[in-house]
Amino acid sequence: MDGTLDHVMLRVSDLDDSLEWYETHLEYEEKDRYEGEDFTIVYLGPEEIHEEGALLELTHNEGTDDLEVGDAWGHVAVRVPEGELEEHYEQLMDEGVEDYRDPESCGGRYAFVKDPDGHEIEIVQRDPDEGALWSLDHTMIRVEDADEALGFWTRKFEYDEIGRWEADTFANYFVEPRDAAAEAMAVELTYNYDGRSYEMGDAWGHLCVRVDDLGENWEQLLTREAPDYRDPESNDDMYAFTKDQDGHEIELIERDPEADSLFPF
Template identity: 85%
Template sequence: MDGTLDHTMIRVEDLEESLDWYQTHLEYEEKDRYEGDGFTIVYLGPEEMHEEGAMLELTHNEGADLELGDAWGHIAVRVPEGELEDHYEQLMDAGVEDYRDPESCGGRYAFVKDPDGHEIEIVQRDQGETWSLDHTMIRVEDADEALGFWTRKFEYDEIGRWESDTFANYFVEPSDAADEAMSVELTYNYDGRSYDLGDAWGHLCVRMDDLEEDWDQLLVREAEDYRDPESNDNMYAFTKDQDGHEIELIERDLEADSLFPF
């Protein structure tokens, strides 16, 4: 299987407000859009994207009131090394909410929030386009189970970890992933807490080489049979991790006229 992280999906209450926020402050452009019956999906990303770079998917369901759960952490976006404070100040000057400034984070990173309260970490990287997605953080209740899920079922590698007195962060991504690719950050708190998924958090999406063949392999590896390819007209499928985080599986033709398989 390919295993590249294709996109992260979050739900928003006011699509036009969210589009304006991401296009203005992170300089994203609309890559594609799908208008469904009562919902709209929009793919966003920097103008120039590496073929392994991940997009942000905004989903708007008409009339929905969203709840942010604490199982959903944040997306992280990149700025060049040494430019964190400059980019943060630009966001502040443009009226973005001052949530966690660089000084409060030891000068290593910072956080802002989008109009729906989704947290966005700003990290310093020498690779990838400015504001491109660096990682998506989700919280897990058992670190060993979470690492086992990604390393066994998706053949991901653990590429880094940071352990403190109260929690640990584990980073996983496909073997031989490009530097520009997005990774998954698994956050494990040692106090045994449980989490609420909420409905504002959507899913992660992983590209497959062959949707049906790779889906069958995931089932052999005991992935949850949540929404199989056949139930989705063989266009995509969904499984879940041990904490209930949804993971979409899609077979992507990067040369196709549309990003949607519909």
């Protein structure tokens, strides 16, 4: 299964405020927009995004001005060149971004800020050849059973475990598509050993996997016992959704590289 991570979707309470924040501080540009009857979807990303780089999808639903950021959703991580973490963090501080977790408090290895809705954004250091400045590096979700979570991604989507970090009380596992480009986004699975459970919250949307053949890959997922949440037929054969073992929604979408729009509508 060709399962490049296409985008990560977050819900926002004020679309204009969120767009201004991402365009000003992360230098993102609007790639495409869809206006529904009571919702708006905007795709964002760096100007020079790699063909396998992931987009950020911001969704605003009319009448939802008070979103709950649950703890099942962790963060998105964005890239800066190695050795430039402090410089870029200070730039964000000078621009008025909330001082959440500075590089010093994170051992000089990474830092965190928050967007207007409280979504956490990690800043990580990467080789400049591994993606544009501020490009999406990974999305972190919390899981209640590490073995089931790893099994879900490795068996159903044929992802590889590319790294792990184990501490006394928790572990992080990173998975990505087999033979993924260096610029591609990964998924970080965080497992806490204390047996806690998590709340999704309505500010967390979904991950999206780009596939070669929506119908064929959907049937393959069902054969591998992935949940039949929203099948292609119910979505006019434009996209589909399954869920992982913790209820995180995962969209499947088939892209037409010749299409005028990023949206299949």
